[in-house]
């Protein structure tokens with residue numbers, strides 16, 4: 001009897017927030033999940049949680065804005081695990097400022113962490129996916145990249161850039177069994193949004209059809225579908241998971 005090997009999924013920014021929810025969900029769905037962020041301690045806690053629930057995971061601590069180190073880490077996964085089926089580029093940062101006051105550093109850090117890293121990871125992962133004639137790439141963008149957001153020129157540019165990158169990769173790799181899609185979260189309760197004033201949270205909730213903030217599990221459910229084997233005809237799409245805020 002032959003057993004089908006577990007699909008191997010990479011999730012960046014898996015130490016907390018949305019990435020942690022995605023990692024837990026993909027593990028629950030039977031994937032081996034490679035957890036990536038800068039700090040090993042929190043990743044090991046997520047790994048322990050996955051294993052306690054009967055799943056399997058491994059940990060790589062790397063700064064995704066260090067292109068050479070990140071590319072080497074992604075390249076090493078297909079060598080050590082024999083395959084790389086699912087890539088979720090989720091890690092991201094904000095460095096908000098009005099455009100006229102935004103420093104080069106604030107611009108460059110956000111572009112390299114939120115956009116360039118996704119390109120680096122895709123380039124490093126694509127060969128293994130093409131070889132197996134199967135791949136699922138998901139880039140976590142934001143509704144800020146769809147409609148813009150005052151104070152987030154760097155972030156909105158990076159998140160919109162992910163959409164152009166994704167559509168291009170979808171066109172380049174579609175014939176090889178590799179899909180690429182964007183999930184664009186709206187307002188999700190995580191560390192990234194925790195410190196925003198209550199009036200901002202109330203205002204944003206008021207703009208939604210579904211009158212509540214989103215959760216990491218809301219995003220993870222969408223990622224679970226677009227990375228599933230059955231989603232092979234869905235590519236180049238942006239799905240806004242935002243409680244009906246933009247209906248993009």
Ligand code: NAP
Pocket residue numbers: 012013014015016017018019036037038039042062063064065090091092093113140141142143184185186187188189190191192193
């Ligand atoms: P979060 O709670 O701040 O978590 C960010 C994650 O990214 C952490 O695991 C962090 O780990 C990792 N990370 C940051 N910089 C990194 C780097 N240079 N190298 C490696 N890992 C790095 O953020 P979140 O709210 O879960 O957001 C996740 C994604 O969803 C982001 O792309 C964000 O832009 C997007 N998003 C979030 C919302 C929202 O409302 N929360 C809305 C729209 C889009 P370490 O710090 O340990 O490295």
